[in-house]
Amino acid sequence: MEHFVVSARKYRPQTFKDVVGQQAITNTLANAIAHNHLAQALLFTGPRGVGKTTCARILAKMINQDGTQSPDEDFAFNIFELDAASNNSVDDIRNLIDQVRIPPQVGTYKVYIIDEVHMLSTSAFNAFLKTLEEPPKHAIFILATTEKHKIIPTILSRCQIFDFKRITVTDAKDYLKYIAEQxxxxxxxxxxxxxxQKADGAMRDALSIYDRVVSFSGNNLTRQAVTENLNVLDYDTYMQVTDLLLDNNIPQLLILFNDILSNGFDGHHFIAGLASHFRDLLVCKDQRTIQLLEVGEQTKAKYFEQSQKTSQQFLLQAIDLANECDLKYKSSRNQRLLVELCLMQIASVTFDGEKKNSSPKIVPPSHFEQPAKSISKEEKSIIRNNEYGQSGTPPKEAQQPSVENRTENDTCAPEATPANQQYFSNEVPNTSDPKIEEAEKEIPEQNKSELSSDETPKSVNPATNTTEKRERVSGLSLASIRKKKELEAQVKDKAPERETVMTGKFTETQLQAAWDDYVHRLKKRGEKILASILETDLPTLKNDNEIHLELPAESMKIDLEKGQHKLMGFLKTRLKNTTISLVIDVNETTAKKFVFTPIEKYNKLKEKNPLLDKLRTTFDLDV
Known part of the structure; x- marks a missing residue:
């Protein structure tokens, strides 16, 4: 069995041109080598798997080449790699310093690559400072770390820092495509x-995932095989969820979410992915932002097609609801219910706005405010024939009960049967129509008196001979029109006349008495703030109808102006003068009146009750 080498090692870049996604850094290092402008202490920082150690090895190899060596020469004797995670003590750094003093046997430079340098202890950093600042001529230090903030500032100031960025999805996909072809x-x-996308900007992670999926599916790598092996929710699932949300299909939506959970997916991962899906749909709605969508061309077309079905308002509200659910997920005790509630809220966005049927299911009251179209005698005969046959006589079970046997519910408005429903409308009848006049004449005087009230008229027993079988009459009758006009005339007669102008004379004492009475009423109603404002100063009368009041603050004036209407209405009624007006002045110097000395308080109380001074002198009291 042949030894298998993982892709991360087999396809590790050997030159700066092979490094993926770090062109700015590789160009800088190549130019520094070419112009002999390379620093002796370098710090490579960035996320995992983006090429920090790889670039350090390529740099160590390039600075030792002089053109006479073989291209495959790796200068292993000139490169020393130290794992600071396991060699983080002062003694380890001292051993390194002792090795630095020895010049290289082959090549020009000895390169020391210290990986995860942030794991060094503070004492080790301090022991390394002097050597890092003034290393031997033949030594170059390359420090690599994923957490630059943990390195002490004195080390950072002695290094030339290179920040490695995450590998973009496009660059990682292109490199994976190259490896698949190889x-x-x-x-x-x-x-x-x-x-x-699953690699999250790390090329090493992408190659590891690639090896795992190829081992599962063989030489035919499909999207379905990747989603099954990685157990990820692809865009098809989220598109299906979005379609159900737009259709307001909540039952099927909950079933689909249950299937997702049954397949081992986490609800937190699902709701976060759904928010990202809504974001992708949002950027598809504008040609200027469609470049932010990091998917293939075929997938981009599907996203664009679904984005046309959604409105911008729906996507913004859906993102807000999904993000709120994402924030509350970890603190929720019933996490599944939280996600289900979020899905139902999103599904209700279009139901309440775009999809909701605006036509009312219940006839509004305004429908009955206008009379219906009148029915002629011939039309009534046609309706009876359609309902009960050519005889026009209803069967016994369909006949109306007598007045004494009819319940309260039987006296309501007429039912809209299929035969007579077409006659109910909001059109106002034309009183000059001869058919209307003829129908009006047919109503007996006794029935007209029954229709002269707003109450629902009682039905007449069809067995009586006063008239042929009377139809139920609602508010849509001709008599109701006449009654409505009478009521309008009565309301017009009872309308209040225009306010009369009163110019009664009053004194300032009467004004202050009315003012105090109004303040007392405010206190009884609980409006103590406005009452305290009115007690701040006594009103004065100028020009017979101008009431002047001086307040110490602008905020008090604003509060008084809000309640000024009720105050002036009270004063005009009490003083019998409708021409008076209120003038409010603000004088901040009057604020000092609020601070009284004990003597001033005593004098103020003595003015209200002179017996207080007699009490003080009798018992020889101090103020």
């Missing part, structure tokens, strides 16, 4: 796209 694997573009 291995003779027939891979679908969507399958490679899912692997690249």
């Amino acid at each position: 291995e003779g694997v027939n891979a679908e573009e969507d399958a490679l796209q899912i692997i690249a």
Whole structure:
């Protein structure tokens, strides 16, 4: 059995041109080598699996080549790799410093690659400072880490820092496609796209996932095989969920979510992916943002097709609801119910807005405010013939009960049967129509008196000979029209007359008495804030109809203006003068009136009750 080498090692880049997604850094390092401008201490930082150690090895190899060596020469004796995760003590750094003093036997430089350098202890960092700042001429240090913030500033200041970025989905997919061609694997573009997305910007993770999926599916790599092996929710699932949301099909939606959970997927992962799917649909609605969608061309066409079915308002509300569910998921005790509730809320967005039938299912009251079209005698005969046959006589079970046997519910408006439903409408009848006049004449005087009220008229026993079988009459009759006009005339007669102008004379004392009375009423109603504002200053009368009030703050003026209408209405009624007006002035210097000394308080109380001074002198009290 031949020894298997994983793709991450087999296809590790050997030159800077082979490095994926780090062109800016590789160009900088290549130019530094070419122009002999390379620093002796470098720090490579960035996420896992993006090429930090690979670039360090390529750099160590290139600086030792002078053109005489074989291209396959790796200069293993000149490259020293140290894992700082397991060699993080001061003694390990001291051993490294002792080795640095020895010049290389082959090549020009000795390169020390310290991986995961952030794991060094503080003492080890301090022991390494002097050597890192002034290393020997033949030594170059390359530090690699995924957590730059854990390195002390004195180390960072001595290094030339290179920040490696995440590998984009497109770059990872293209490199996987190149490897598949080299291995003779027939891979679908969507399958490679899912692997690249699952890797989350790490090329090493993408190659590891690729090896795992190829071992599962063989030389034919399909999207279905990738989704089954990786147990990921692909875009087809989310598109199916979105279609159910747009159709407001909540039962089928809950069944689909149950199937997703049964397949071992996490509800948190599902709701986060659904929010991302809505985001992808949103960027598809504008040609300027469609480039933000990192999917294949075939998948992009499907996204664009579904985005046309959705509105921007729906997508924004759906993203907001899904994001809120994502935030609450970990703290929820019933996580499944939380996701199901979120799905039902999203499904109700279009139901309440775009899909909801705006036509009312119950006839509004306004429908009965206008009379219906009148029915002529001939039309009544046709209706009876359609309902009961040519004889026009209803069977016994269909005949109306007598007045004394009829219940309260039997006196309601006429039922809309298929035969007479077409005669009920909102059209106002034309009183000049001869058919209407003829129908009006046929109503006996006794029946007209029964129709002169707004109450539902009682039905007459069909056995009586006063008239041929009377139809039930609702608010849609001619008599109701006449009654409505009478009521309108009565309301018009009872309408209040225009407010009369009163110009009664009053004194400032009467004004202040009415003012105090209104303040007392405010206190009884619980409006103590407005009452305290009115007590701030006594009103003064100027020009016989101008009431002046001085307040110490603008905020008090604003609060008083809100209740000014009721105040002026009370004063106009009490003083019998409708021409008075209120003028509010703001004087912040009057605020000092709110702070009284004990003597001032005593004098104020003495003004209200002179007996208080007699009490003080009798008992020889101090103020």
